[in-house]
Amino acid sequence: MRIEFKSNNTILYDVPDFNLDQTFSCGQCFRWNNISPDTYIGVAFGRVLKITQNDGKFIMHNTSVEDFNKIWNGYFDIPRNYGEIKKSLAIDSVMEKAIASGGGIRILRQDVWETIISFIISSSNNIPRIKKIITALCENFGEPLEEGLYSFPSPENLRGITEDDLAPIRAGYRAKYMVDAVNKVLSGDVDISSFDKLDTDSVRQELLKINGIGNKVADCILLFGLGRTDVFPVDVWINNTMCKLYPDRCTSLNNVRLVGRELFGNYCGIAQQYLFYYARENGGNI
DNA sequence: CCCCAGGTCAATT
DNA sequence: AATTGACATGGG
Numbered sequence: 001m002r003i004e005f006k007s008n009n010t011i012l013y014d015v016p017d018f019n020l021d022q023t024f025s026c027g028q029c030f031r032w033n034n035i036s037p038d039t040y041i042g043v044a045f046g047r048v049l050k051i052t053q054n055d056g057k058f059i060m061h062n063t064s065v066e067d068f069n070k071i072w073n074g075y076f077d078i079p080r081n082y083g084e085i086k087k088s089l090a091i092d093s094v095m096e097k098a099i100a101s102g103g104g105i106r107i108l109r110q111d112v113w114e115t116i117i118s119f120i121i122s123s124s125n126n127i128p129r130i131k132k133i134i135t136a137l138c139e140n141f142g143e144p145l146e147e148g149l150y151s152f153p154s155p156e157n158l159r160g161i162t163e164d165d166l167a168p169i170r171a172g173y174r175a176k177y178m179v180d181a182v183n184k185v186l187s188g189d190v191d192i193s194s195f196d197k198l199d200t201d202s203v204r205q206e207l208l209k210i211n212g213i214g215n216k217v218a219d220c221i222l223l224f225g226l227g228r229t230d231v232f233p234v235d236v237w238i239n240n241t242m243c244k245l246y247p248d249r250c251t252s253l254n255n256v257r258l259v260g261r262e263l264f265g266n267y268c269g270i271a272q273q274y275l276f277y278y279a280r281e282n283g284g285n286i
Numbered sequence: 287c288c289c290c291a292g293g294t295c296a297a298t299t
Numbered sequence: 300a301a302t303t304g305a306c307a308t309g310g311g
Contacts, residue, residue, distance in 0.1 A: 027292055123293035129309065130292080172307025177294085214294050235292035252301085276292080 001078075003065065010068045012058040017082035019104020020053045026105050026277040028224045030118055030131045031138075031152070045071050045111055046143075046151045077106045077227075082270075089264055089271045094245055094286060102277035107270055108224060112192050113185065114152045115225030116210070119217040120177045136169035158182045177212025184210055200228050215257065219269075229269040232260030238272060241279045241286055 002013040020040055024032040032042035039052040049072065050061040060072060073079065086103060090096045117137070122130050134152075141157050142150035161182055166175040184190040190210060195203050200222060207218040219233035234242070234256045242259060243250045249259045264271040279286055 119292080120294095122291095124291060124306080125293085125308085126291040126310080128291095132309090170308065172309095173294095173305090174307080212294065216293060220292075233292075237292065280292095 003068070005065045008062050010060040010063040010065055010072075012060070012078075014056045015058055015078065016056065017086070017103060018053075018056075018058070018076070018078075018106055020051065020058075022102050022104040022277060023076075023106045023108065026102060026273050027127060027280075028220075028273065029108055029110060030127070030134045041147060041149070043138075043145060043149050043151060044075055044108075046145070047071060048146045048149050050147075074109050077109055080106075082106070085267045085270055089267060089274065091263065092245075095271070095274070098274040098278035098286075101281055102274045105270075105273050105277060107227065107229065107273060109227050110224050111152065112195060112221065112225040113155060115221045116181055116185075116192070116207070116213070117152075117178060119220040119224075120181060120210075120212045121171055121174050122220070123174065123212065123217060125174075133169050133171050137166075137171075140168055155182055155185045159186055174212060177210070180211040181213075195226055200230060203228075215254070219257070223269040223272075230261070230266045232257050232264070232268040232272050234260070235276075237276055237279050237284065240284060241275055244286060 001015050004011045004013070024040060024042075029042075031044070032040045035041050035050075038054060039050060041048065041050045043049075047067065049063065052059040052061070060068060063072065082103075086099050090099055118130070118134055121133050138150040138152055141153035141161070143157070144150055159182070161179060163175045163179055166178060171178065185192055190206050195206070198206070203222060203226065204215075204218045207213050207221055208215075213221075216233050216235055219231040222228040222231045223233060234253065239253055239256055242256045246259060246263070250256050260268045260272060
C-alpha cells in the first residue's frame with residue numbers, strides 16, 4: 001500500500017481486501033450514503049468524509065495525512081492483514097463462497113457510544129428505518145458539520161433527555177432504552193471509558209446493565225465499537241444461516257454464538273460479517 | 287388487514 | 300432453563 005497527499009486529498013494506492021460497497025452495506029454502520037457510483041459521504045468521530053474508490057485506489061477528499069493517521073486509518077482498519085485471516089476462515093466451500101462475495105469488508109472501528117445507541121435502535125427493526133432514526137437523532141441533537149451533516153450526539157449532548165424529547169425521531173419503544181443508556185453512561189454506572197482496558201466478558205457484563213442491550217446487541221458493540229473480533233453476533237439471519245450450514249451443531253439460539261466461536265476462532269466476528277453479507281446478498285438462500 | 291424488521295424484557299411453564 | 304407475547308413504527 002502507498003499513501004500520497006495531493007491537492008488537499010489523501011490518496012491510498014493498492015489497498016487489498018477493501019471495498020466500500022461491501023463495507024458500508026454489511027449492516028455494521030448506518031451513517032454512510034452513496035452520492036455517486038464510486039463515492040460515499042459519511043460522518044465518524046465528528047468528521048465528515050467524502051471517499052471515492054477505484055479498485056484498489058481510495059481518494060479521501062479534503063483530508064490531511066494527519067487526519068488519516070489519527071482517524072481514518074484506524075476507523076477503516078487499514079493496517080490489518082485480511083488476506084491471512086480470510087485463509088483461516090475458509091473452512092469449507094460455503095465460507096469460500098462467502099469470502100469471495102464479501103471479501104472487501106473491513107470491520108469498522110466505530111465510536112463506542114455511537115454503537116451503543118445505534119444497536120439499541122437496531123433491535124427488531126430494519127436497516128433503512130434504523131438509518132432514518134439515527135439520521136433524525138443526529139439532526140435533532142448532534143452538532144452541525146459541513147455538507148448539511150451532523151455529528152452523532154455525545155452523552156453530554158443528550159444529558160437530561162426524556163422519552164418525550166425523543167418522540168420526533170420515531171424510535172418507538174426503544175426511546176426508553178436510549179434514555180437509560182444516557183443516564184447510566186453519564187452517571188458512570190456504566191463506564192465506557194474503561195472498556196478498552198477490560199476483557200471482552202467484562203465489557204459484555206457492563207453493557208448488559210443497560211436496558212435494551214442483550215447478548216446480540218452487546219456483541220455488535222464489542223465487534224464494531226471495540227474491535228473485538230472474537231465475538232460472534234447472532235441475529236435472525238446468522239441464526240438461520242448457521243442452522244442450515246451446521247445443523248448438527250446448532251441447537252439453541254444462544255449456542256450458535258459459541259458454535260461460531262468454536263468454528264472460526266479469534267476472528268469469528270469477521271467470519272460473521274462475511275456470512276451476514278453473503279446470506280443477505282442471496283436472500284437467505286445459502 | 288396482514289406480516290415482518292441485525293431483539294429484549296418480563297411473565298409463565 | 301426454555302418458551303411466549305408485548306413492545307412502536309413504517310413499509311410491503
